Amino acid sequence: MPRPLDGPRLAPASGTARSLVVFVHGYGANGDDLIALGQMWQAALPDTVFVSPHAPEECAANPFGGRQWFPLTLRDEQELVDGLAQAGPDLDAFLDAELERHGLGPEALALVGFSQGTMMALHVGLRRAGGLAALVGYSGVLANAAALAGEIAARPPVLLVHGAQDELIPAQALAHTRDALQRVDVPVEAHLREGLGHGIDEEGLRLGAGFLARHLAGAG
Template identity: 60%
Template sequence: MVELNGPRLEPLSGQARQLVVFLHGYGADGNDLIEIGRAWQPLMPDAAFVSPHAPRPCGQAPMGREWFPLTFRDLNERWTGVNAAAPVLNAFLDAELQRHNLPGSALALVGFSQGTMMSLHVGLRRAEAPAAIVGYSGMLVTPESDAEMERFAADIRARPPVLLVHGDSDDLIPVQALFHAAQGLAALDVPVEFHISAGIGHGIDQEGLRQGGEFLARRFNRRATP
């Protein structure tokens, strides 16, 4: 199995009590999101941040990486893709938690685009629920067939609070994907909040960053309170 790696930020406090893992989008790499961790450090001084490079070279952007290939010729390719990439990501998450001697409940996943697809897919299937998931400009990947949809719902093991953030001018993954994801998560009894960034395309604005950082800080503080 491929071993993931990427840039890291150690906690400002010197002692990791939480772990925030950034999952980048298609054609980028771990360097694309790690600076968000630097911006969020004052909100979460006890958090370690890591942004692994996805396991595959990107077919459409050879200098970048992908969690799974996208050809847009197969309706089920996203579902096939998230399932294929999940084991290597789970192994990385387990190793990082162990490295910091943290329980699975101290984990937060933050995804962008294809990274949001991975965050939701893996985060809802962890044996121990993460503290939170933040998904930017992404979608909840579901299978095409009704038979597989039954298995999809049965496979959900964790229901961490989720924040979805999306630009209303996104022409790559339209904002309707946020509403579909929020509806799908609510149907699975996953607590979900969302924020729509006005005039923003396939990207993250300052308000979206603020909302994401404050959401995680609140969730971590709740976990820390007896």
């Protein structure tokens, strides 16, 4: 049984919901961390509902409101595989519920992840039977890339943005993820940002807004 998720929402600036962007936050953060991106993107996406669910688990690394999609204690491949398998259905069910809430189809859905949230967005988005319109991943990595060929169910266009000076997830993760997606025929656009650590800069925000505006049905 999927665990219920909820978090802050931002109504479309136009008053009419024609597309849905779901933010998937990083380890130790919560849904409040990314919903501000929706405010920054409203001009480019006026007909878009933005929602940023809190991950289902408390995070011991940040006991003051921090959440996690799954633990990152060992930080090895098996921990990622097990964690994604457990948390994936939670996010997947949430996406179905949000689309139903707004009367939208998969062509109106985009996922935007950061760090652990990018792992989640790639894992869930590429396996959704109904598909989705677009996926944006900041400062993340595709986990268990070897399994993707046998499990992929959707090939949305993907934008990857990563800091060249990322101190948590090395910049090499960008090429690893890009190459793995290309091997399974997922259209991918990758940008390495010089001088950027583990975060999102102004150019990354601009790239994300433009990418979503191009690919989301009814984005405005």
